Amino acid sequence: xADAPARVVIVGGGFGGLFAARAxxxxxxxxxxxxxxxxxxxxxxLYQVATASLAxxxxxxxxxxxxxxxxxxxxxxxxxEAVDLDARAVRTSTGTSFGYDYLVLATGNRHAYxxxxxxxxxxxxLKSLEDAREIRRRFLLAYERAEVEPDPLRQAALTTSVxxxxxxxxxxxxxxxxxxxxxTIRRDFRNFDSCDTRVxxxxxxxxxLPGYGEALSRKAAESxxxxxxxxxxxxxxxxxxxxxxWIGAERIxxxxxxxxxxxxxxxxxxxLGGDLDRHGRVAVAPDLSLPGRxxxxxxxxxxxxxxxxxxxxxxxxxxxxxxxxxxxxxxxRLLAGTRTRAFRYxxxxxxxxxxxxxxxxxxxxxxxWGFPAWAAWLGVHIFFxxxxxxxxxxxxQWAWSYLTYQRGARIISRKEW
Amino acid sequence: xADAPARVVIVGGGFGGLFAARAxxxxxxxxxxxxxxxxxxxxxxLYQVATASLAxxxxxxxxxxxxxxxxxxxxxxxxxEAVDLDARAVRTSTGTSFGYDYLVLATGNRHAYxxxxxxxxxxxxLKSLEDAREIRRRFLLAYERAEVEPDPLRQAALTTSVxxxxxxxxxxxxxxxxxxxxxTIRRDFRNFDSCDTRVxxxxxxxxxLPGYGEALSRKAAESxxxxxxxxxxxxxxxxxxxxxxWIGAERIxxxxxxxxxxxxxxxxxxxLGGDLDRHGRVAVAPDLSLPGRxxxxxxxxxxxxxxxxxxxxxxxxxxxxxxxxxxxxxxxRLLAGTRTRAFRYxxxxxxxxxxxxxxxxxxxxxxxWGFPAWAAWLGVHIFFxxxxxxxxxxxxQWAWSYLTYQRGARIISRKEW
Numbered sequence: 001x002a003d004a005p006a007r008v009v010i011v012g013g014g015f016g017g018l019f020a021a022r023a024x025x026x027x028x029x030x031x032x033x034x035x036x037x038x039x040x041x042x043x044x045x046l047y048q049v050a051t052a053s054l055a056x057x058x059x060x061x062x063x064x065x066x067x068x069x070x071x072x073x074x075x076x077x078x079x080x081e082a083v084d085l086d087a088r089a090v091r092t093s094t095g096t097s098f099g100y101d102y103l104v105l106a107t108g109n110r111h112a113y114x115x116x117x118x119x120x121x122x123x124x125x126l127k128s129l130e131d132a133r134e135i136r137r138r139f140l141l142a143y144e145r146a147e148v149e150p151d152p153l154r155q156a157a158l159t160t161s162v163x164x165x166x167x168x169x170x171x172x173x174x175x176x177x178x179x180x181x182x183x184t185i186r187r188d189f190r191n192f193d194s195c196d197t198r199v200x201x202x203x204x205x206x207x208x209l210p211g212y213g214e215a216l217s218r219k220a221a222e223s224x225x226x227x228x229x230x231x232x233x234x235x236x237x238x239x240x241x242x243x244x245x246w247i248g249a250e251r252i253x254x255x256x257x258x259x260x261x262x263x264x265x266x267x268x269x270x271x272l273g274g275d276l277d278r279h280g281r282v283a284v285a286p287d288l289s290l291p292g293r294x295x296x297x298x299x300x301x302x303x304x305x306x307x308x309x310x311x312x313x314x315x316x317x318x319x320x321x322x323x324x325x326x327x328x329x330x331x332x333r334l335l336a337g338t339r340t341r342a343f344r345y346x347x348x349x350x351x352x353x354x355x356x357x358x359x360x361x362x363x364x365x366x367x368x369w370g371f372p373a374w375a376a377w378l379g380v381h382i383f384f385x386x387x388x389x390x391x392x393x394x395x396x397q398w399a400w401s402y403l404t405y406q407r408g409a410r411i412i413s414r415k416e417w
Numbered sequence: 418x419a420d421a422p423a424r425v426v427i428v429g430g431g432f433g434g435l436f437a438a439r440a441x442x443x444x445x446x447x448x449x450x451x452x453x454x455x456x457x458x459x460x461x462x463l464y465q466v467a468t469a470s471l472a473x474x475x476x477x478x479x480x481x482x483x484x485x486x487x488x489x490x491x492x493x494x495x496x497x498e499a500v501d502l503d504a505r506a507v508r509t510s511t512g513t514s515f516g517y518d519y520l521v522l523a524t525g526n527r528h529a530y531x532x533x534x535x536x537x538x539x540x541x542x543l544k545s546l547e548d549a550r551e552i553r554r555r556f557l558l559a560y561e562r563a564e565v566e567p568d569p570l571r572q573a574a575l576t577t578s579v580x581x582x583x584x585x586x587x588x589x590x591x592x593x594x595x596x597x598x599x600x601t602i603r604r605d606f607r608n609f610d611s612c613d614t615r616v617x618x619x620x621x622x623x624x625x626l627p628g629y630g631e632a633l634s635r636k637a638a639e640s641x642x643x644x645x646x647x648x649x650x651x652x653x654x655x656x657x658x659x660x661x662x663w664i665g666a667e668r669i670x671x672x673x674x675x676x677x678x679x680x681x682x683x684x685x686x687x688x689l690g691g692d693l694d695r696h697g698r699v700a701v702a703p704d705l706s707l708p709g710r711x712x713x714x715x716x717x718x719x720x721x722x723x724x725x726x727x728x729x730x731x732x733x734x735x736x737x738x739x740x741x742x743x744x745x746x747x748x749x750r751l752l753a754g755t756r757t758r759a760f761r762y763x764x765x766x767x768x769x770x771x772x773x774x775x776x777x778x779x780x781x782x783x784x785x786w787g788f789p790a791w792a793a794w795l796g797v798h799i800f801f802x803x804x805x806x807x808x809x810x811x812x813x814q815w816a817w818s819y820l821t822y823q824r825g826a827r828i829i830s831r832k833e834w
Contacts, residue, residue: 037829038557038827039827055472055826056828057472057828058472062605064606069604074607075564076564076565077562077564077565078565129828129830130830140455141494144494147492147493147494148493148494148513187486188481188485189481190491191491392813393810409472409474410455411455411474411477412454412494413546413547
């Protein structure tokens with residue numbers, strides 16, 4: 001009688017978890033992939049849902065549909081609440097327990113308010129589809145309210161949006177939002193002039209996109225300003241309240257404040273007993289295993305792994321995907337009784353887009369900006385978008401938005417408004 | 418000095434309200450269109466959102482974007498709570514009042530449980546995008562639960578869906594659902610066989626699609642049965658409970674029950690002082706005005722207007738659209754001081770679809786079924802879908818679903834699941 005195959009449990013269906021499952025497709029293991037959503041989310045385009053360019057389903061694909069042909073995987077919808085490292089089992093919120101021989105943790109991160117959790121309802125962040133829908137709802141609803149607001153001061157606040165955080169997400173959000181305000185809705189409203197709408201991008205450090213080098217930071221700020229975004233660096237938010245933010249003694253009246261200023265690893269990392277940094281990331285061994293637990297691998301946003309410059313690797317999709325392949329290969333090595341390999345990140349570059357046809361890009365020594373960077377961004381994102389159908393639809397949506405300035409998904413979901 | 422233009426207030430941005438606004442585009446009036454959503458919903462395709470074929474934004478278009486070029490309209494997001502017929506004003510839930518010289522009421526209807534309002538949370542109906550998202554969530558979630566359910570009886574209930582009501586909505590829902598169950602998810606789950614999934618369509622009367630004539634009713638039932646739907650006529654639901662429905666002494670165990678068995682006019686009709694039928698519809702004068710109030714017009718689902726056979730006209734888009742044009746023309750006649758015209762409905766036919774490539778259609782004396790009816794349905798719906806971009810995207814979505822049996826929008830929105 002053959003032995004039962006080794007059980008691999010993967011927690012998280014993001015880039016890390018999904019690519020780990022795929023990388024094990026020819027390995028004789030029984031994989032259980034657990035995610036609290038039934039879909040894989042193409043997170044790099046999430047801001048486009050928040051700004052009504054794409055519909056949620058265009059950047060989300062059911063995980064079980066992506067993995068349908070891979071017979072050694074079963075997909076479970078569930079929220080993992082605890083990992084019992086000694087018993088080698090994970091437990092979901094419904095009480096179901098899944099035992100493992102090898103465990104891959106790739107649960108990603110959430111936005112963080114660093115001691116100001118009370119700001120969250122006032123300044124929502126952008127990590128999930130629900131977050132994106134909520135940002136879209138608030139952003140579009142403010143203009144609807146401005147249309148019927150007789151008081152000019154209150155109307156000005158309703159047509160002002162503040163984005164906190166000058167990283168890629170903040171830059172992309174601000175760039176998309178000013179486009180909607182200045183172009184998409186231009187003829188839609190009768191009681192305010194869309195040229196008076198404001199989008200303010202606040203960055204606490206001395207430049208936006210700090211990961212891209214000084215020249216590209218400057219180019220990005222120039223591009224944003226040309227679009228109409230007010231870019232302010234050295235602007236540390238000291239208070240967020242209903243209807244505005246404070247930067248020291250200065251107040252900006254704004255109906256909407258959006259948060260793109262920080263991340264923290266999913267709370268599951270706290271139960272692992274390892275060393276955590278202030279972002280909640282777990283320090284992992286060179287082969288990506290949890291120190292002292294060779295059968296547990298930690299990937300992506302929740303793993304603290306030093307890059308070549310000694311700084312932790314950033315929480316981006318390419319890191320998670322490369323780590324997933326390394327962890328899968330190390331599981332195969334352990335199964336074969338050979339030694340595991342250390343992970344090494346090959347940095348292929350980074351890209352951030354700034355509105356309609358500008359972007360900044362860094363590929364090794366090459367730096368691009370403006371339209372060439374934007375074209376590169378378009379190509380890379382369409383290529384990596386999971387599922388052929390979505391790629392095609394997204395391409396059409398983009399072409400349509402680009403040619404007409406129209407936004408396809410301007411739905412305000414009902415809540416209480 | 419010229420007189421100020423007459424104020425026309427239109428309540429509702431469905432087919433009735435939107436077409437009334439459009440029909441007044443060359444008239445010297447100041448129109449205010451009020452809707453509680455910022456979008457016009459293409460309701461005939463709502464069941465496709467509920468069954469994950471289309472994304473919400475593909476059948477919804479912002480009302481102000483549709484009317485952006487029509488300078489005599491302003492669009493207001495708001496929920497009208499009361500009509501003061503004597504003061505000639507409507508009041509929204511935020512307390513804002515809009516005075517009118519002419520009023521067009523086209524607020525549509527809701528599903529009705531006829532004395533069993535406690536069934537609503539157990540058996541959701543399908544009228545709004547939120548309803549469609551909720552049905553999609555429940556339907557897809559039940560299969561996720563079935564995948565991890567060890568008890569065979571409970572698993573069988575989780576893979577059974579009951580649709581109550583054999584009108585067009587019920588038929589379209591049941592037909593789409595069996596397709597997902599038998600084809601779309603076929604290879605996605607490991608712990609149950611998609612051939613064992615059940616979709617049961619319950620109709621209290623003696624045949625489904627009673628509005629289509631006996632021959633087409635029979636064809637429709639045959640088509641549904643061939644797809645795998647259990648069609649039961651003369652099956653009056655006597656109780657709905659968590660996990661099942663009762664038909665007299667018989668219980669069908671089903672995780673999901675969906676309601677397509679009745680409608681009632683929006684509650685605004687109750688304040689109009691006119692005669693209401695049991696569906697809450699207002700009896701209107703031949704020119705569509707409210708009896709005794711020549712300046713108030715009532716259209717679409719909430720108007721009780723006898724057809725040529727003496728039966729009330731059905732609550733379908735063509736009725737609302739034709740009534741909108743008639744009401745607009747009567748407003749112009751009143752402005753010009755001439756007599757109003759009586760409304761006459763030109764029945765151009767009806768269509769209902771049954772799954773992948775079958776439908777039934779009635780165009781005057783012509784009756785179609787099977788593929789020709791389905792092709793007619795496709796053409797008519799794409800033609801009438803508002804907004805060119807959506808037409809194109811929906812066509813691609815349909816072609817894709819048709820060729821591959823895949824569903825693009827299989828997202829389970831998070832709630833508590």
